[in-house]
Amino acid sequence: MEVLEHAGSRPRPGPGGLVKIHFHYSLHGFSNVYLVGNELTGDAFVVDPADFTRDILVAVEESGWYIRAVLVTHNHEHHVRGLSTLRSIYDATVFAANASVGGQSCRVVRDGERFEVCGMRAEALSVPGHSSDSIVYRVERVLFTGDTLEAGAIGSTLSRYGGNLLRQGLAQKVLSQDESCVILPGHGPPSTVLAERRFNLGFDPALKRKESERYDFFV
């Protein structure tokens, strides 16, 4: 495959320059699975293995990568269903807010914890509300937001308290990031921090009132 040579493809100091990201749309829960590879080291990680299909396996092997890690944004089945399949093929460390996900033991991450994954700088940001274990991972300038935030909307919650908690967490930890940061959510298309600051409906006061009425109905 021919690739246009441009100066941007030169090796850059630091691990951020040669990151490859593949996306996979899982029909199980219509979730996004991300495969992120470091071209310098050949190491890769997967974010939310809703599925671990043959296509993903082929993408890993054809790239000459080895999956060293899995980042779990939250322990909902349609984001982790492929985890055991993945672990049966690759000896990968699973990062999550829980000690165990789908029967797989995890390396527990805490809010604000910084760590290195496949030669890339990562940070775990706890943003509860959609679920108590929701983690947003910042890897270089990419934010894997799981079900907390997607293009134009925020994650569903079960109570007014959960909704407010989610909005607060997103405002403080996600939308406060640099405006050029890329958002790769658990569902739907990609976005950027600037786009979500401008267009996300989750922070619309009129819709928030409507949401409150819905919760009142259930109460």
Added chain:
Amino acid sequence: MFPFATCAEPGCSALALSGSERCAAHLADRAAFTAARAAELAAGAGPIEDLDLSGLEFVGLSLEGRSFRGCRFAGSSFRNSSFAGAVLRLCFFDFASFDSCDLSGLDAQYCCFAGSTFHDVSFENSELVHNNFDGVSTQSCTFNYSNLYNSRFVRARFARTDFIDCNLKKAYFLLTSEEEVSWKYSNTQEAVRDPDRVVS
């Protein structure tokens, strides 16, 4: 994915462009830089990967049938340009501007056009699956005969824009403003028009 190196200008947090240590705002000669990059793009024929040319102004660029992956053109402007039949994967055109452009027959998946403006642009016969068009403003545009599955048009503003015979399944059209818009023959019942139907 496009490189994440920041601009060499002290205090600037914007991303540096491909082929430079600086962002578009801090280029010494933006016109010459743009012309050189446009010539490179036009001369090549193969897939284009990991390119960041954000904030530049392109006129008369012909990229018909080209393939782009992991590229970024945020805030760039395109006039009298063609992406007809091009293939886009995980590309970012957020807050870009398209004026009198041909994007017909486009195959775009998992791309972000949020906040962009489109004037006199054709997307006819395109595969626009899983794309972010939130906050876009369109005027005299056509999306006719396109597949918009799972794409989002939250807070979009459409004027004299047609969506005739489109697949709108799982496409979000929330809080949009519409003036002279046609949805003829499109499956509008399968689009998401009510914020209460947004479930993740």
